[in-house]
Amino acid sequence: xxxxxxxxxxxxxxxxxxxxxxxxxxxxxxxxxxxxxxxxxxxxxxxxxxxxxxxxxxxxxxxxxxxxxxxxxxxxxxxxxxxxxxxxxxxxxxxxxxxxxxxxxxxxxxxxxxxxxxxxxxxxxxxxxxxxxxxxxxxxxxxxxxxxxxxxxxxxxxxxxxxxxxxxxxxxxxxxxxxxxxxxxxxxxxxxxxxxxxxxxxxxxxxxxxxxxxxxxxxxxxxxxxxxxxxxxxxxxxxxxxxxxxxxxxxxxxxxxxxxxxxxxxxxxxxxxxxxxxxxxxxxxxxxxxxxxxxxxxxxxxxxxxxxxxxxxxxxxxxxxxxxxxxxxxxxxxxxxxxxxxxxxxxxxxxxxxxxxxxxxxxxxxxxxxxxxxxxxxxxxxxxxxxxxxxxxxxxxxxxxxxxxxxxxxxxxxxxxxxxxxxxxxxxxxxxxxxxxxxxxxxxxxxxxxxxxxxxxxxxxxxxxxxxxxxxxxxxxxxxxxxxxxxxxxxxxxxxxxxxxxxxxxxxxxxxxxxxxxxxxxxxxxxxxxxxxxxxxxxxxxxxxxxxxxxxxxxx
Amino acid sequence: xxxxxxxxxxxxxxxxxxxxxxxxxxxxxxxxxxxxxxxxxxxxxxxxxxxxxxxxxxxxxxxxxxxxxxxxxxxxxxxxxxxxxxxxxxxxxxxxxxxxx
Numbered sequence: 001x002x003x004x005x006x007x008x009x010x011x012x013x014x015x016x017x018x019x020x021x022x023x024x025x026x027x028x029x030x031x032x033x034x035x036x037x038x039x040x041x042x043x044x045x046x047x048x049x050x051x052x053x054x055x056x057x058x059x060x061x062x063x064x065x066x067x068x069x070x071x072x073x074x075x076x077x078x079x080x081x082x083x084x085x086x087x088x089x090x091x092x093x094x095x096x097x098x099x100x101x102x103x104x105x106x107x108x109x110x111x112x113x114x115x116x117x118x119x120x121x122x123x124x125x126x127x128x129x130x131x132x133x134x135x136x137x138x139x140x141x142x143x144x145x146x147x148x149x150x151x152x153x154x155x156x157x158x159x160x161x162x163x164x165x166x167x168x169x170x171x172x173x174x175x176x177x178x179x180x181x182x183x184x185x186x187x188x189x190x191x192x193x194x195x196x197x198x199x200x201x202x203x204x205x206x207x208x209x210x211x212x213x214x215x216x217x218x219x220x221x222x223x224x225x226x227x228x229x230x231x232x233x234x235x236x237x238x239x240x241x242x243x244x245x246x247x248x249x250x251x252x253x254x255x256x257x258x259x260x261x262x263x264x265x266x267x268x269x270x271x272x273x274x275x276x277x278x279x280x281x282x283x284x285x286x287x288x289x290x291x292x293x294x295x296x297x298x299x300x301x302x303x304x305x306x307x308x309x310x311x312x313x314x315x316x317x318x319x320x321x322x323x324x325x326x327x328x329x330x331x332x333x334x335x336x337x338x339x340x341x342x343x344x345x346x347x348x349x350x351x352x353x354x355x356x357x358x359x360x361x362x363x364x365x366x367x368x369x370x371x372x373x374x375x376x377x378x379x380x381x382x383x384x385x386x387x388x389x390x391x392x393x394x395x396x397x398x399x400x401x402x403x404x405x406x407x408x409x410x411x412x413x414x415x416x417x418x419x420x421x422x423x424x425x426x427x428x429x430x431x432x433x434x435x436x437x438x439x440x441x442x443x444x445x446x447x448x449x450x451x452x453x454x455x456x457x458x459x460x461x462x463x464x465x466x467x468x469x470x471x472x473x474x475x476x477x478x479x480x481x482x483x484x485x486x487x488x489x490x491x492x493x494x495x496x497x498x499x500x501x502x503x504x505x506x507x508x509x510x511x512x513x514x515x516x517x518x519x520x521x522x523x524x525x526x527x528x529x530x531x532x533x534x535x536x537x538x539x540x541x542x543x544x545x546x547x548x549x550x551x552x553x554x555x556x
Numbered sequence: 557x558x559x560x561x562x563x564x565x566x567x568x569x570x571x572x573x574x575x576x577x578x579x580x581x582x583x584x585x586x587x588x589x590x591x592x593x594x595x596x597x598x599x600x601x602x603x604x605x606x607x608x609x610x611x612x613x614x615x616x617x618x619x620x621x622x623x624x625x626x627x628x629x630x631x632x633x634x635x636x637x638x639x640x641x642x643x644x645x646x647x648x649x650x651x652x653x654x655x656x657x
Contacts (some may be wrong), residue, residue: 027572029613047616049640050650051574080649095649098572344646415636416644426646476634 001064001367002147002291004112011155012109015116019043020102027099042122042160044115045101048419054093054101055118056108058370060128060146060170061089061377065357065366070111072353078104083353085338085346087372087410087459088167089127090118094417116154121162123153123233129171129178130371133292134333134379136325139189140196142172144289145225148281152226159233163240164248166233167205176490179372181213182206182464184250185232188490190219197221202232202262203254206458210494211251214259216266224274226281231270235262295365300384302330308387315390317443318401323386326379332386334364334378335371336393337400337408341437345411345429346374355396363389372461373410375403404447406515407433410461414454414471415478421454423471423478424504428452431508436515445515448529449488464488466530467514468495469507480507482514484541485533496538498545510545517544564601565592565623565630566608567640568615576640576651577615578630579608585615587651589641590629595620 004012019039026036040046044055056071063071071091075083078100079093086092096104108114117124126149133141149168153159159166170187171178180186186201197219204213220228232250239257241247247256254262308315324333336356338348348356356376360368363385364378371377381389393399402408409432412418414425429452436442451465455472462468468483479501486495502510515529521540522532533541543550566579567589577585578592586592595601601620608618621637623630632638643650 027613032612033571033616047569047574049636050576050643051569080647094644095574097574415639416646424645426644430646473636478635 001062002059002112002143002288008112008151009109012114015043015114015155016102016105016109019105023098023102038120041119042116043101043105044118045096045098046119046419048094048417049415050417051095052098052101053417054096054104054115055086056091056093056113056115057118057125058089058091058113059150060126060132060143061130061370061372062128062132062143063368063370064111065360065368067111067113068353068357068360068368070107070113072350072357074104074107075353076350077107082347082349084344084413085348085370085374085376087374087412087461088125089130089370089372090125091370092413094413119165120160121164121166123156123159123166123168126150126153127167127169127178127183127372129173129176130369130373130377131177131324131333131379132172132369133294134326134331135173135175136327137175138173138327139191140172141292142170142187142189144285144292145187145198145222146170147288147291148226148285149229151284152230152281159237162233162237163242164245166236166250168229174490177371179461179464179488179492180204181490181492182210182461182488183213185229186213187225192219195221198225200228200232203251203259204492205249205251206461206463207249208246208456208458209249209251210458210463211255212492212494213251214254216259216263222285223279223282224270227273227277228266228270231266231273234273235265235269239265295367295380297328297331297380298382299330300382302383305383305386312387314401315387318390318399319386321401321405321443322403326381330383332381332383334381334386334389335403336376336378336398337402338375338398339402339408339433340397340400341402341407341433342430343397343433344426345409348376352396352398355392356398359389359392373408375408402433402442404449405442406436406445406448406450407442408449409433410449410451410465412453412455412460414452414460418454420457421471422456422473423454423480425452425454425460425469425471428469428471428480428504428507432511435508435512439512441515441519444525445519446525446528448515449486450511451486451488461488462486463494464492465495466528466533467511469511472501474501478504480504482507482510482545484514484538485530487530498538498542499549500546513544513547514541517541561596561598561601562622562633563624563630564595564620565589566595566601566604566618567592567621567637568608568618571614571616574616579604579618583607585611587654589623589632589637590626592623592630594623594625594630
């Protein structure tokens, strides 16, 4: 894992000292809110509905156990004992007080974490495949490049006041778990003639104008990557629509100008930038790579694990749902669900964070990951440790076997916290999960991605959910629109609106009808919801959603 | 035709705590909506907004929110303002918890 060098530590300490002084000046009245606001946003501090919110970046979703313990400390000391993991691999604290925030940032700095550029019109936290460095299907670990991008983009003087925010995601696996096609820039590591490089995708995004990213360059080498990305960002920085916030993202620039025109400008800019890079970035990358060497994998018997798997159905169910294939046969990737039925998706208490840190030390070489799907991952667990690990997780309400299933819902904070929200998301997620648990059909239903956003900005990724739910304010009442058929993978598809929205009381029964309709029409248990939707199209699902319209049509 | 003015309260967040606060008729900031000044006149609302904005060292994000007269003072007309005066629905945190103390 990347460890800060002296430069990193000194930079962060200075930056934190500056912010401390800015907070003091705001409190003593020397700075107005208009002056202070951009400064606090640069440091991840928002003002939400009920309180301030501090958004801390978890670079490419990777955490050490010590960092996780420090996140727990922040939750306990300066918040209400919990934190909320987000769809951009950040953690948010919902209740900090302004005078405490400089101390929180110093505490984060002690373990090499910060909140810089988690807000504002800058390059945000670079996200990555949460199974990076561990997955069996991976071509290469994307995290060294992600760290290089973090260093390049952090405090980059040219990119501090851009037309709008800018998000980059990277994956080293052909099975895209990082939603690269819904980012301003998506990077997929690919192989050509025995060399690993990057397919560069540009102009993807969700929000009010969802767009699938387009391949601007099918293969960029390691040496060319940074100048190529700098060329993209700088062309957009000049040409992006600063006149209209809703048209400012790069997806609109690329859409308006056309990919070929935009690409030509990028190539022109690249030709200017490339000679200026001079190879230092590659030296730096080589150093960074040394931080991401795999742990010293232990060798042990797996017989005990097999016995437990064969004899304990509860353990077996958890293994079948929450484990992903590791690049080594005797290891496993464990996804810890922080989506216990009825609980807030993505929330973990300080005690749970500490336990996960301790279990990471005992079973997973001290490493953890945060997924954009709002779960916690132990990327390297020797299979011999799985039975004991499960026991410990279960005792702390962390053993829910629901990863990838109905109740593994992505939900943004919605109107329970967010100042931008138009409706609540969390209670909808809680109620769907509780209902599916009551019906006892979750494992029968199988893989189904439900994603909920509480406003059009789509932090809850509703466009790419198999079932997406968008909460809106319709004439002063919460109203929920359903989209169907979205796909967040390398074959990204934006879901289609099913029809009129549902009230707060009617949305959960509507989702239940959708799920039951799917169970009725699937050809076998192997046909997932999304497969069935692709086979039969929206009509049978719409009929289930709107039985009255269906009855009327039949009567006519 | 201009839309008819609907009654308002002046609201904001507290600079230090971030907590939701309301402006009273006697120029104080209160944490309880029921103690806020209910403003029935548009011109008066503009003046009160200016008054409230003078307290830059106490408050952040001053705005006018719709409200109606209730039995115990102003009440929200929109669910957003109802959440602001209560707290989130997933935990017993925020104003709803403080009111119990």
